[in-house]
Amino acid sequence: MKFLVVKKRVLSAVLLCVILICSVVGVCYAVQAEASPKPLRTIVIDAGHGGRDGGAVGKASGITENELNLQYAETIKTICEGLGMRVVMTRSDLSGLYSPVADNKKRSDMEARQKIIEESGADVVLSVHMNAFPLTSSRGAQVFFDSKNQGGKELAQSIQTSLHDSIAYAKSSASDGDLYILNCTQIPGALVEFGFLSNLEEEELLLDESYRQDICYAVVCGILDYFRL
Ligand SMILES: [Zn+2]
Known part of the structure; x- marks a missing residue:
């Protein structure tokens, strides 16, 4: 017992x-x-062009801006996610976002991007492009903002400064641009023209993987500076 x-x-x-x-x-x-973990910040990454709109074309390689923009957008996505950010992509393949039955495909494409941006709840928008110009000596990364959006202006300048500090030929000051992807939302945004596909040397660099990594890191550093992180 x-x-x-x-x-x-x-x-x-x-x-x-x-x-x-x-x-x-x-x-x-x-x-x-x-x-x-609440994500550090949310960013929309917009790879410009797509589908029937190939954008600028590489002078020597014939690569389309559509394809290159996507590669750059994906590299930035990987870096941002590695830092704990939430990333929303406007497109993840080579197709455009327009409705196949739309009369005005460009407008339809841009409105679809706007919808993704507005529904994202993002802190910033980054649009990825490559430049081209008849004067083939033109080169250098350049960042654009919407002058009515103060946050966007600060973001663009922060990215431009970071690029200028680490990448040859990058401009020192961001520029005002009347661009739908920036005007269509109140969310601060910047459009980065990573370089000129019309300049042979720069085209070669833009196609180089390690250059892509370096310049994408510089852009993300600029975004972090803007967030004061
Ligand atoms: Zn473009």
């Missing part, structure tokens, strides 16, 4: 321990769930 009482006490003690451990573990899980 005494043995049974002792056994019962031991069992009660064990049970109490199990309950205590479970509740501590439960609390830990709850704390973990609560502390579980």
